[in-house]
Amino acid sequence: MPEGSRRLIRAGRLVDVLAGEVLEDRLVVVEGDRIAAVERDTGAARGPEVVDLSGAIVLPGLIDCHAHLVGEVETGHGYAHLVQRTGAQEALAGVRNAREMLLAGFTTVRDVGTFRAFVDVALRDAIEAGDVLGPRMRCAGAYVTSPGGGGDITGLAPDVAEALPRELRFGVVRSPEEVRAVVREILHRGADLIKVIATGAVLTEGTEPGAPELTEAEIRAAVEEAANHGAHVAAHAHGAEGILRAIRAGVRSIEHGSLIDEAGIELLAQTGTYLVADVWNGDWIEEQGRRLGWSAEVLRKNAETTEAQREGFACALKAGVRIAFGTDSGVFPHRLAARQFAVMARLGMGPMEVIRSATSVAAELLGWGDRVGAVAPGRYADLIAVEGDPLADVDALTEVAFVMKGGEVVKDLAGAAGAR
Ligand SMILES: [Zn+2]
Numbered sequence: 001m002p003e004g005s006r007r008l009i010r011a012g013r014l015v016d017v018l019a020g021e022v023l024e025d026r027l028v029v030v031e032g033d034r035i036a037a038v039e040r041d042t043g044a045a046r047g048p049e050v051v052d053l054s055g056a057i058v059l060p061g062l063i064d065c066h067a068h069l070v071g072e073v074e075t076g077h078g079y080a081h082l083v084q085r086t087g088a089q090e091a092l093a094g095v096r097n098a099r100e101m102l103l104a105g106f107t108t109v110r111d112v113g114t115f116r117a118f119v120d121v122a123l124r125d126a127i128e129a130g131d132v133l134g135p136r137m138r139c140a141g142a143y144v145t146s147p148g149g150g151g152d153i154t155g156l157a158p159d160v161a162e163a164l165p166r167e168l169r170f171g172v173v174r175s176p177e178e179v180r181a182v183v184r185e186i187l188h189r190g191a192d193l194i195k196v197i198a199t200g201a202v203l204t205e206g207t208e209p210g211a212p213e214l215t216e217a218e219i220r221a222a223v224e225e226a227a228n229h230g231a232h233v234a235a236h237a238h239g240a241e242g243i244l245r246a247i248r249a250g251v252r253s254i255e256h257g258s259l260i261d262e263a264g265i266e267l268l269a270q271t272g273t274y275l276v277a278d279v280w281n282g283d284w285i286e287e288q289g290r291r292l293g294w295s296a297e298v299l300r301k302n303a304e305t306t307e308a309q310r311e312g313f314a315c316a317l318k319a320g321v322r323i324a325f326g327t328d329s330g331v332f333p334h335r336l337a338a339r340q341f342a343v344m345a346r347l348g349m350g351p352m353e354v355i356r357s358a359t360s361v362a363a364e365l366l367g368w369g370d371r372v373g374a375v376a377p378g379r380y381a382d383l384i385a386v387e388g389d390p391l392a393d394v395d396a397l398t399e400v401a402f403v404m405k406g407g408e409v410v411k412d413l414a415g416a417a418g419a420r
Helices: 081-084 087-104 121-130 157-160 176-188 216-228 242-249 262-271 283-290 298-317 334-347 349-355 362-365 392-400
Strands: 006-016 021-031 032-038 050-060 062-067 106-111 134-138 193-195 232-237 253-255 274-276 382-385 400-405 406-409
Touching: 021 050, 050 400, 062 274, 062 334, 062 362, 087 106, 087 121, 087 334, 087 400, 087 406, 106 121, 106 362, 121 134, 176 193, 176 216, 193 216, 216 232, 216 242, 232 242, 242 253, 242 262, 262 298, 274 362, 283 298, 283 334, 334 349, 334 392, 349 362, 349 392
Parallel strands: 006 050, 062 106, 106 134, 193 232, 232 253, 253 274
Antiparallel strands: 006 021, 021 032, 050 382, 382 400, 400 406
16 A cells, blocks of 8 residues: 555444454544554545445454465475475475465464575565465574474484485574574574474474473573563473473473473463464364375374363463463464454353464564554554454454455455456
């Protein structure tokens, strides 16, 4: 949308996530890419700049705090096959994924890692330049991981793995000193945050989710070095010990948190560390994995973490832990990310709380509380509309009818994509 242009959005109902209430008949005034004002709609506004959403519910654009936009959607056969893909192929798959994610209503994502280092950064920049249609991105650049750990490419002969191009193993570290050096380099190359792989992973063959893979000193080195550059650390951590180490080391968020124990929940609540738990995709892996013949190891680890994670989530919710919405989109097709909302509601979150986790709370986690996460003056004009009522059933968010990003309509009520 050109600088200085103006749009008036007529919202039949508007979800004010900051106040936690639904307002009727509001007029959202958009100037350029920002929201200028939210006023009572007197019905007087007329003209081509009016966007009529009077029959819909308007919400802030959604935020997925745990997305992977780069590369093919998960195949369930380990990561060794990545040596058959070029960086260009990974990037172009990312273009498709970014578009899908945006049209599903996600106007911002925190992209928590790619095996092909810095392709996410290039995608972010292409989106910002207006060359590619996609959400605003905050990027991790690469995985900081132990050799053979959850963020490494496993399943190759050790000598072959050693000979891989550096961008396929950019963040492999063996000591706190190496962590400091690689964190500096990742941020220097344009990443916004650091992702550490504190434990084994469900989808990385040869690693166990319960097993710690980085020392507390290594994670702390990442936190300190990131802080020097104003960046935060997201810790992939399934097992209880790895979770404790990461929280004590000062990470901003625990990703997955599947096998969290009471001590971990207590420490999350006490420190205000965010929990980003991908509580839906276990069902997807179970269903697709069985159908498509994913490896027995992956299916076993998925079974061992799915229900345990949901129990931990429910306990964390009761304990007052800050929970931000994150799905691990990329494990499944990005257009399905909103399916997680219903699982969170089932686990005890009220509808407004669910919506806040993917808007205002997510924005705080990203450090972007001043620019996204609410339909409020000064923030980007990132908003969506749904025809169902998400306050009655959060599953209504799986059918997003309208998407505006930065004042530009990218999906209209008839469901067609914008004029790109
Ligand atoms: Zn992930």
